[in-house]
Amino acid sequence: EPEVTQTPSHQVTQMGQEVILRCVPISNHLYFYWYRQILGQKVEFLVSFYNNEISEKSEIFDDQFSVERPDGSNFTLKIRSTKLEDSAMYFCASREQLEQYFGPGTRLTVT
Amino acid sequence: KNEVEQSPQNLTAQEGEFITINCSYSVGISALHWLQQHPGGGIVSLFMLSSGKKKHGRLIATINIQEKHSSLHITASHPRDSAVYICAVRNQGAQKLVFGQGTRLTINP
Numbered sequence: 001e002p003e004v005t006q007t008p009s010h011q012v013t014q015m016g017q018e019v020i021l022r023c024v025p026i027s028n029h030l031y032f033y034w035y036r037q038i039l040g041q042k043v044e045f046l047v048s049f050y051n052n053e054i055s056e057k058s059e060i061f062d063d064q065f066s067v068e069r070p071d072g073s074n075f076t077l078k079i080r081s082t083k084l085e086d087s088a089m090y091f092c093a094s095r096e097q098l099e100q101y102f103g104p105g106t107r108l109t110v111t
Numbered sequence: 112k113n114e115v116e117q118s119p120q121n122l123t124a125q126e127g128e129f130i131t132i133n134c135s136y137s138v139g140i141s142a143l144h145w146l147q148q149h150p151g152g153g154i155v156s157l158f159m160l161s162s163g164k165k166k167h168g169r170l171i172a173t174i175n176i177q178e179k180h181s182s183l184h185i186t187a188s189h190p191r192d193s194a195v196y197i198c199a200v201r202n203q204g205a206q207k208l209v210f211g212q213g214t215r216l217t218i219n220p
Contacts, residue, residue, distance in 0.1 A: 045207035
């Protein structure tokens with residue numbers, strides 16, 4: 001069964017560094033999402049992406065964040081200058097119809 | 112803005128018990144998802160509902176659109192069902208999901 005994959009599974013970085021989280025959505029899906037979950041808190045929406053552009057973003061998704069679909073398979077989330085409060089689990093999701101399929105997540109730790 | 116509330120926040124039960132987790136939301140939706148999150152953190156989609164009822168194995172999900180309420184039931188619960196169960200809704204016309212805070216379920220043998 002096709003699945004969403006994410007790399008790396010765990011990323012440790014120093015405050016102020018740039019990180020890129022990578023996702024490979026399911027191949028025929030057209031809608032892509034990033035969510036995050038700070039430890040002990042709800043999952044929160046960051047951004048949705050369709051037709052090579054951002055279709056919706058949250059207040060969290062400020063100028064420090066960007067998304068890209070550099071080729072036909074990858075979907076990336078870049079954080080330009082990480083802060084301690086960016087430490088969280090980041091989930092990618094994709095969909096073709098209504099149902100979203102989630103990746104296993106990348107645990108980002110900012111020290 | 113849709114507020115999604117789940118109850119209970121924590122639930123501990125004995126193996127074999129019938130489990131019910133509830134979700135209510137404040138604004139009309141196009142779809143409601145029930146998700147399962149295991150201790151490692153990964154999220155698995157269990158159901159997507161826009162009306163009525165769905166069943167998959169020992170899991171049953173129902174939704175009442177008028178009442179803005181959904182329930183997830185687990186029959187003959189088993190320790191491997193121990194996880195966090197999350198309700199998430201998609202508002203009409205929106206792309207994103209809005210998540211509840213999750214219900215931590217522990218099934219003891």
